[in-house]
Amino acid sequence: MTSRSLLKAAAALLVLALAGSTADARAVKWARSGDALTLDPHAQNEGPTHNLLHLIYEPLVLRDRTGKLLPTLAISWQATEDPTVWEFKLRQGVKFHDGSAFNADDVTFSLERALQTNSDMKGLLTFIDKVSKVDDYTVHIKTKGPNPLVPNYLTNLFMMSKAWSQANNTVTVQDYKEKKDNFAVRNANGTGPYVLVSREQDVRTQLRRNEGYWGRGEFPLGVSEITYLTIKSDATRIAALLSGEVDFVQDVPVQDIDRLEKTPGLKVNFGPENRTIFLGLDVASPELKSSNVKGKNPFADKRVRQALNVAIDREAIKRVVMRGQSIPAGVVAPPFVNGYTKELDRLPKVDLQEAKALLQQAGFADGFQVTLNCPNDRYVNDEGICQAVTAMLAKIGVKVTLVAQPKGPHFTLIQKHPPETDFYLLGWGVPTYDSHYIFSFLYHTRSGSEGGWNGTRYSNPALDKQIESLAAEIDVAKRNAAIADIWKALSEETIYLALHHQQLAYAMKSELDIPVSPENHVHMKFIAAK
């Protein structure tokens, strides 16, 4: 053999080797601090739950990383001549994972399912009057009033198979708060790019690429297998990435960013999340369950809330707890949202003297006790934030007992009716990019489909009316003016104490390039693997 033919053989081998390692066979192990709470697509309106579900199920319309609406199961949408009727044209030739075809019946079924009492998604759909099938691939959504934002509310609304749901007795949404179960909690049949292979709640979920996916030629789909792991401990999660055991960590503890960036073979991507972290206060109960003050509720007094607000040093939290990975906030709306202004987001000036004076005026010169409920596996350094707040409030005499627990039980405390917490930490992301979503879930009186995450018991009938009328306002200028009015009134009430807008960091092996999305949803179908 000549040296040239040797070279040729080597080149051929190299080509073969490269071909063998192309995109097509890439398996990705993906670790997060907390798991999806359920697989029932409509039972929980929660980030990590939707994140996993987006792999398996699909909405009519998807919001991509840049904020643009992307046709998914619907190929086009528009308001008809009657502004209260929206027409959605559906994609043809789409199949569910069980092989059955997707059509208009599945859409009407899914939307009606998401409007049920147990559904946590119903709060997004309050504008819907009726959903009707026109033909197999056309659906009309009739709204209660003209609503210019109909598609924006559907980006996390997953489509289920009607036949599958009926066959498996999961027509009714899981009652998550009461810890009920159904077939759809553990099994899934979507149209999405990945198929559920197996799942062990809070441990691992195994997915494989859907080879019959309608977008197989359209999207890179470089990842063929996904192992989705829950690793709660920060140190263990990072150790797994450093040792090469996992390929991608979505929740990177801020203290480890430096180290990861310096490690060869690893990469860290950054970006702002469309989410604000804040504290909620029970402002309406006659008495706080966890307080030593009996017969009255300190948080019902606006001066107390303001005192807490000026006692919290958000810049210190940013610098020390978040190591720079946050934008201190004065309002519970992230900058992505329509209605956000710099003016609203102005930080309260830290002033302990004023805080003490306000407490004194309110009759709590000696402070009081209260319990703060905090998740410890949901937001970036959530427990650290709560600890820092606890120390800051101690300086003005408010003795806070901290109860930190995983997000499952924590969220139940807030969602129960009545809520079972006096004081809690929560983060709110805004998939619609519009203030109405915040008003409707966090400020509206908890009733029927509204106020699902309003754990403060705040109730203002006049405000409720304003919020409801927003949903029907089609004139953009008028609508924005109304939003500004509501924010102005709310910012004086201090129902929530905004802490910061969250920044995100994803860490991964250099072969992968997974950009941060403002919704913190990783849509694997957009990822090409080298």
Place this chain on the structure above:
Amino acid sequence: MRDAADSTTPSSAASRAGTVASARRSRLAAFLDSDLLHSFLRSRLVVLAALVSLLIVGAAVLAPLIAPHDPYDLKSLSLLDANTPPAWEKGGDPNYLLGTDDQGRDILSTILFGTRSSLAIGFCSVLLASALGLSLGLWAGYVGGRVDTIIMRFADVQLTFPAILTALLIDGVALAILRHHTVEGGKFSILVLAIGLSFWVQYARTVRGVTLVERNKEYVEAARLIGIGPLKIMFQHILPNVLGPVLVIATINLALAIITEATLSFLGVGLPPTEPSLGTMIQVGNKYLFSGSWWMVAFPGFTLALLALAVNLLGDWLRDALNPKLR
């Protein structure tokens, strides 16, 4: 210790005839002359372990007096002091000899206070476990029959679960019940209860065994014949004879109880993060292992290891010293 000396020295029986004062003096003399003290002084390792234990216990008891800061006083914490390395490292602050944690707590002071909580929980839960185990063991052994069967089968069932699991279970249930009551020191009592209730079985089994032997001896029969009640027989006549083994188990269990508390705190169900014990400190420090803040986990970890080792060595020695077969 005196009971132990009593049962091992024949001279103590004779001294009972004398006056109280001379009895005390001769007891002291007997103790100084006892095998126990000799075997203690003979082993340098045990003396060292005792010194270390004494030092740690002393420092923990005196924590409020000797600690440079009060880590439980949230008012005094400042986030700006957080993550300070130990004084001798670059960026260290002589104010914080062993550095600070992620919330600005002085590590040295937190170790002192944390050891205090760990030791207090350890002692109290061992007391609870031994009191419970002693009573149930005596009762089962002395009465026998159905009572014996029920108590001992229950003990067997509990023995099939690891102690940490039982402790987690009790802790979880107690927390769920007391969710809305923020009692001062509530978490402390829950931990004592959880650990105490998960360790009683060993005492009960040992005590029952010894009681089964003792209850057929002449002195018990004599006591029964002259009409002494069963309670009095159990606690005045049989009890002194089972205290030796109980003392040994208690010493060894103390180390185990301290570690269990640390484990529970490490898992996040122990003492609240605002009042860290050694386990909580290790849990917090663990998060910072990769970011270079080694002092947050190293110092509390070392303290816990040292404490557990010293107490265990003492327990081992005590077991050997009190066991006549090994002498």
